[in-house]
Amino acid sequence: MDGVNSVAGAPMPLVSVLVPAYNHEAYVERCLDSVLEEPYPSKEIVIIDDGSTDATGQRIADWIARHGDEVPVEYVRRGNKGIAATLNELAARARGDFLRLGASDDYLLPGGLHAQVDYLMTHPGKWAAIGDTEVVDRHGCRLHESGMRDLHHADKGLYRTDDGIRRAVITQWAIGGPVTLVRRRALETVAGWTEGLRFDDWDFFLRLAAHDAIGFIDRNVCAYRIHGANVSRTRDARARIHNLVEARDVAIRRLGMFDEPYRTLLLAQSHYLGAKVAFLQRCLWSVTMHMSAYGALKLVARLRRGQSQRLAAQA
Incomplete structure (x- = not known):
């Protein structure tokens, strides 16, 4: 070596x-x-x-x-x-x-x-x-x-x-x-x-x-x-939106690498980032949509994680 x-x-x-x-x-x-x-x-x-x-x-x-x-x-x-x-x-x-x-x-x-x-x-x-x-x-x-x-x-x-x-x-x-x-x-x-x-x-x-x-x-x-x-944090809304969109795209791009419940958790995170983008764009209906999806997917991920843990304990 x-x-x-x-x-x-x-x-x-x-x-x-x-x-x-x-x-x-x-x-x-x-x-x-x-x-x-x-x-x-x-x-x-x-x-x-x-x-x-x-x-x-x-x-x-x-x-x-x-x-x-x-x-x-x-x-x-x-x-x-x-x-x-x-x-x-x-x-x-x-x-x-x-x-x-x-x-x-x-x-x-x-x-x-x-x-x-x-x-x-x-x-x-x-x-x-x-x-x-x-x-x-x-x-x-x-x-x-x-x-x-x-x-x-x-x-x-x-x-x-x-x-x-x-x-x-x-x-x-x-x-x-x-x-x-x-x-x-x-x-x-x-x-x-x-x-x-x-x-x-x-x-x-x-x-x-x-x-x-x-x-x-x-x-x-x-x-x-x-x-x-x-x-220093940029105060330029366009730059912040660009950064958040990039982070959201990273999350979506890597979804296929994860199994459940982590795939659902990462999808939830992409919606959370989408909500931030929508807030900066002042699209309140889009903020509501993304945050609703975020909350629902977080709950699904939590339930799937609990199910996986129970199955592992029974194995």
Whole structure:
């Protein structure tokens, strides 16, 4: 296996830390420092500057000049192609069997990567391991202990079972920040990230969840940084409508990947998104129609889930 080290006699697979970088001159060096600080020994960094217009590219080059002999680094600087295309290119360039998804404005927390590798090594049926985040401000000062609980108000208990993860990914999107370690072979099955989508992350996790391929470890594996560039929400109604329509289309496109009751639950979610679109378009009758369908389908999904659980208990 390419890049396997040995720690205490146990083989340690090579992990490629993938960093898509864009206009994060103030933060990218902290991101790269955190990879060095992570005690997991068998790792490399693959980083692409996706057409930054600030000094991000030079900050990366300066960091490599200082630390390039401490960890293998592949660095590409090119024009802007967007996050999904950049992630696909990063994965194609990586040598590791495990891929750690990063972000140039966030940073890893020591021990998190090792814990995720341990999880996947002991759960061969899982393709990806996710964790929680510590939320920090632009200076690195802690704002929230748990991004899932305090920022997204998620029920972390849902993430302890395959059923719960499926329901959470469909209805309660709370996987924020670079918290994912994924097996390379998973990308061959789910076909990587869909280029051209703004909701490429939800689309990606829906495809993983459909295979019951996501595992969760209840610990902070990275710091998610809140700063001006990533907290602003568009006030342009047309842009918001476009984003919601795209998310609704993603839900409809992935219906066929799920069995019941999750297919019905995802269909319900598509109507919920449709209601938001209708509200922004001031079509109140359409809001009523979509919300009625949403409520009815949620009830059907709940009843079907209960029936499935009873049948499983009798088997």
